[in-house]
Amino acid sequence: MKNPLGSLLSFLGLKKKSPRSELPEGFCSRFSLAQIEAATNNFHPLSIIGKGAFGTVYKGTLHDGTIVAIKRLMSSSYGGRGELKNEVRLLCQLRHPHLVSLIGFCVEGPEMVVVLEYMSRGSLADFLFGIGKDHVPLSWKHRLHICIGAARGLHYLLSGAKHAVFHCDIKSSKMLLDEEWCCKLSDFGLSKLGPSTMSSKALIRMETRITGTYGYMAPEYAFLLFGRPQYDSTLPEEKQNLLVWAMESLREGTIHHAIDPYLKGRIAPECLNKYLEIASRCVHPKGNERPAMGEVEVTLELAMELQGRADSEMESIYPSGEFMYEEASFSAFIRNFAGLDSLYYSEFGSGLSDSDSNNVENELSS
Numbered sequence: 001m002k003n004p005l006g007s008l009l010s011f012l013g014l015k016k017k018s019p020r021s022e023l024p025e026g027f028c029s030r031f032s033l034a035q036i037e038a039a040t041n042n043f044h045p046l047s048i049i050g051k052g053a054f055g056t057v058y059k060g061t062l063h064d065g066t067i068v069a070i071k072r073l074m075s076s077s078y079g080g081r082g083e084l085k086n087e088v089r090l091l092c093q094l095r096h097p098h099l100v101s102l103i104g105f106c107v108e109g110p111e112m113v114v115v116l117e118y119m120s121r122g123s124l125a126d127f128l129f130g131i132g133k134d135h136v137p138l139s140w141k142h143r144l145h146i147c148i149g150a151a152r153g154l155h156y157l158l159s160g161a162k163h164a165v166f167h168c169d170i171k172s173s174k175m176l177l178d179e180e181w182c183c184k185l186s187d188f189g190l191s192k193l194g195p196s197t198m199s200s201k202a203l204i205r206m207e208t209r210i211t212g213t214y215g216y217m218a219p220e221y222a223f224l225l226f227g228r229p230q231y232d233s234t235l236p237e238e239k240q241n242l243l244v245w246a247m248e249s250l251r252e253g254t255i256h257h258a259i260d261p262y263l264k265g266r267i268a269p270e271c272l273n274k275y276l277e278i279a280s281r282c283v284h285p286k287g288n289e290r291p292a293m294g295e296v297e298v299t300l301e302l303a304m305e306l307q308g309r310a311d312s313e314m315e316s317i318y319p320s321g322e323f324m325y326e327e328a329s330f331s332a333f334i335r336n337f338a339g340l341d342s343l344y345y346s347e348f349g350s351g352l353s354d355s356d357s358n359n360v361e362n363e364l365s366s
């Protein structure tokens with residue numbers, strides 16, 4: 001039986017580490033290779049549920065019947081070993097309903113394996129781009145529910161844990177869905193810890209600078225509404241970059257043509273206004289003009305409430321449930337916002353000026 005205090009001390013770097021204590025036993029289970037092989041039927045190809053750059057993911061069943069996802073590092077992946085260890089070290093300290101839970105790990109000889117909570121509906125990317133076996137178009141409410149879950153997970157990472165955690169690789173393939181369509185963030189191999197206290201403005205600037213992502217997961221919000229990837233080279237040039245095209249369509253009042261056809265007539269105008277308002281603020285070219293993650297979360301929840309209220313009103317008029325919403329006329333805020341020079345949005349840089357970057361450096365070193 002491991003001593004949890006010893007594990008905690010060595011994990012925090014306060015105790016000399018032996019090679020075996022490189023990973024934080026005591027915070028999660030350490031499995032033997034035999035247990036992992038038994039769980040995956042010897043890594044049977046039929047147990048494979050996905051593949052990433054660093055290895056293969058299997059569906060497995062532990063001896064107590066728990067169904068889990070088992071991520072096995074490819075033996076040739078040296079960089080992946082560091083990432084998987086980073087993921088274990090970070091995930092074992094984080095617990096939240098919108099983060100995929102770490103169950104344990106196995107390090108034996110060349111084998112390195114991470115055991116994670118199983119997310120039965122796979123990734124959001126699988127769904128949006130029709131990769132999943134049982135692909136069905138997602139309803140607007142499901143999509144909003146997913147956005148809210150992702151926003152809650154990110155909000156927790158940035159301000160709910162002792163140190164801010166910068167995921168650094170947020171995209172739809174890292175957003176996994178459980179049976180109830182609850183969205184949980186996964187894959188913390190590239191994540192970085194920030195200082196323990198940071199203002200929300202500094203967090204926004206830091207997130208942008210460290211991750212290089214443009215407006216948190218704004219492209220993912222756009223995916224959900226438009227049902228297409230951020231870049232699509234098969235489309236005419238003016239439509240290839242989703243954010244540029246969306247801003248242009250908003251400015252010209254033609255956004256309804258850009259929305260995923262499956263969603264046409266199903267989004268209440270007041271809900272769409274709220275959603276576009278927050279999504280467009282998230283992609284503001286200046287990092288310090290973007291909303292804090294808490295505000296994103298609350299605004300998406302409000303959008304969901306507006307949709308719910310509008311649906312109830314419509315259902316009282318059309319009990320059969322067969323109704324279509326009129327096209328939204330957009331609020332002055334959105335029209336003005338989209339009126340910004342859309343060329344801004346073709347520059348997917350950090351959005352930080354030199355003085356912004358210096359401020360962030362100062363904040364981190366203080």
Ligand SMILES: Nc1ncnc2c1ncn2[C@@H]1O[C@H](COP(=O)(O)OP(=O)(O)OP(=O)(O)O)[C@@H](O)[C@H]1O
Nearest residue numbers: 049050051052053057069116117118119122123173
């Ligand atoms: N916990 C899980 N539950 C269910 N399926 C999972 C789980 N983790 C990963 N998967 C599946 O395995 C696939 C590969 O996951 P993985 O994290 O290895 O790579 P990725 O995020 O798709 O890509 P990369 O790591 O190369 O950027 C995912 O897209 C998903 O379909």
